[in-house]
Amino acid sequence: MWNKSARRGARLGGGAAVLCALAMTVGAAPAQATVEQASAGTMFTTWATDVNVRRDSAPGVRCPEFPSPGNCPQVIGKAQRGDQLEVSCQTRGETVGGNPNWVFVDNRTRGFYGWMASYYISHPDNWLPGVPQCYGP
Incomplete structure (x- = not known):
């Protein structure tokens, strides 16, 4: 799976790779917020x-x-x-x-x-x- 994504990113150029990385980071934010909320009182x-x-x-x-x-x-x-x-x-x-x-x-x-x-x-x-x-x- 990683190889397909890497090849796709290479074909689309560096901008697409940055957008993919940004999308993965944004997608991770709700999980991080959930952990922070769970640790709060x-x-x-x-x-x-x-x-x-x-x-x-x-x-x-x-x-x-x-x-x-x-x-x-x-x-x-x-x-x-x-x-x-x-x-x-x-x-x-x-x-x-x-x-x-x-x-x-x-x-x-x-x-x-x-x-x-x-x-x-x-x-x-x-x-x-x-x-x-x-x-x-």
Whole structure:
């Protein structure tokens, strides 16, 4: 198959070969976009107001291993009802409202990121679909 294409390109001249290469590159773009979209987090919203989004305040603090207000003492922002939250991963942490999971969010609406109790995510289940586990059991 390669030999036929090479011969055709040689007969048509260099311009056709460039157009073929361009067409193959353009054809590959949707596949690349799909891979990038798959690696991005899943979008959710929050149903509550003034939800603390937290992170470690000093080296050695264990926020990612077991998220909680004690392990993630620095509040870096407050999510509001309806904020667009890109959730990149989830893990077990301190139980909030009967939900033992925490999520690492990028608040696209307000421009900050950190750990948030999954209880405040607008979804009926404690474990969010399509979101991988970060750390923990």
